[in-house]
Amino acid sequence: MPGSGKSTIARALSRRLQLALADSDQAIEQRLGCTIRSYFDSHGEAAFRDVEEAVIDELTRGGASQVLATGGGAVLRPINRQRLRERGTVIYLRSSPEQLFKRLRHDTKRPLLQVADPLKRLRALYDERDPLYRECAHFVVDTHGSSLPMLVNRIMMQLDLMPPPAPPPPAP
Ligand SMILES: Nc1ncnc2c1ncn2[C@@H]1O[C@H](COP(=O)(O)OP(=O)(O)O)[C@@H](O)[C@H]1O
Numbered sequence: 001m002p003g004s005g006k007s008t009i010a011r012a013l014s015r016r017l018q019l020a021l022a023d024s025d026q027a028i029e030q031r032l033g034c035t036i037r038s039y040f041d042s043h044g045e046a047a048f049r050d051v052e053e054a055v056i057d058e059l060t061r062g063g064a065s066q067v068l069a070t071g072g073g074a075v076l077r078p079i080n081r082q083r084l085r086e087r088g089t090v091i092y093l094r095s096s097p098e099q100l101f102k103r104l105r106h107d108t109k110r111p112l113l114q115v116a117d118p119l120k121r122l123r124a125l126y127d128e129r130d131p132l133y134r135e136c137a138h139f140v141v142d143t144h145g146s147s148l149p150m151l152v153n154r155i156m157m158q159l160d161l162m163p164p165p166a167p168p169p170p171a172p
C-alpha cells in the first residue's frame with residue numbers, strides 16, 4: 001500500500017543486511033524522466049503499470065542480492081506477483097487504511113490519493129489489495145505500533161526462520 005513504510009523500512013533493512021537497496025518507483029521515474037504523478041496525469045494508469053512491470057522484471061532478475069522496495073500497486077498484475085515471489089523473499093508490511101491516512105493525509109505525490117476523500121480511497125485499495133499482498137508474500141509484518149528498529153528486528157527474525165533457497169538445478 002502507498003505509505004506503508006516500504007521505502008523507509010527497505011533502507012534500514014538493506015543497511016542491516018549489508019545489501020544494496022533498490023526502489024522500483026525511483027527507477028521508474030529515472031526511466032520516465034518525470035514524476036510518477038505527472039506520468040499518471042499525461043498517460044494514465046495502464047501506461048504506468050506497463051513501465052512498472054518492465055522495471056520490476058529487470059530489478060528482480062538478480063534474485064535475492066538486494067532489498068527492493070516496490071510501489072504499493074506492484075501486486076496488481078499476476079505476472080509481477082509471480083516474479084516477485086519466485087525470485088526473492090517477499091515481505092508484506094501491513095498497515096490499516098486509517099494508519100496510512102494519518103501518514104499520508106497531506107501527500108501530494110501519490111496520484112491515487114489526490115481525491116476528495118483519500119481515506120475512502122485507501123479503504124477501497126486495502127480491500128482490493130490485501131488478498132493480493134497475502135498471495136504474493138512469504139510473510140506478513142504488521143507495522144502498527146512498532147518503531148523502525150523493532151520492525152527491522154522482527155523482519156530479521158522472520159528471515160532467519162525461512163528455509164534456505166533451493167540449490168540451482170544441475171548443469172546439463
Ligand atoms: N513504521 C512507521 N511508523 C510510522 N510512520 C512511518 C512508518 N514507516 C514509515 N512511516 C512514515 O510514513 C510515510 C511513508 O513512508 P514510505 O517509506 O515513503 O512509504 P511507502 O514507500 O510504502 O510509500 C513517511 O513519512 C514515513 O516517515
Ligand SMILES: O=C(O)C1=C[C@@H](OP(=O)(O)O)[C@@H](O)[C@H](O)C1
Nearest residue numbers: 001002003025071072073110111
Ligand atoms: O499504490 C499504488 O498504486 C502506487 C503507489 C506509489 O508508490 P508508494 O507505494 O511508494 O507510494 C507509486 O508506485 C504509484 O503512485 C502507484
